[in-house]
Amino acid sequence: MRKGKGHITSGQYRQLYNLSQNENRRLRQRLDKLQNDYNSLKTAHNKMFKDKETLDGMPNVKRVLQMTEGLLGATGCFYG
Helix, strand or coil, X not given: CCCCCCCCCXXXXXXXXXXXXXXHHHHHHHHHHHHHHHHHHHHHHHHHHHHHHHHHCCHHHHXXXXXXXXXXXXXXXXXX
């Protein structure tokens, strides 16, 4: 700011504009990444929910999965 004038110079205005544009670009990139992550999680959740509904209609498969989880838990094996 020029001393005693109370106004910014055109160079200072350009600097502020460039800073705000860079910040805006950075925030938009973060927003896009978060939206992509959210959409991926939402798709995975819907797929798991659909698989769960399928397993609820198949008690034998559900029982086998529970036995397998019990065996893996007893042996100390973990899967993920």
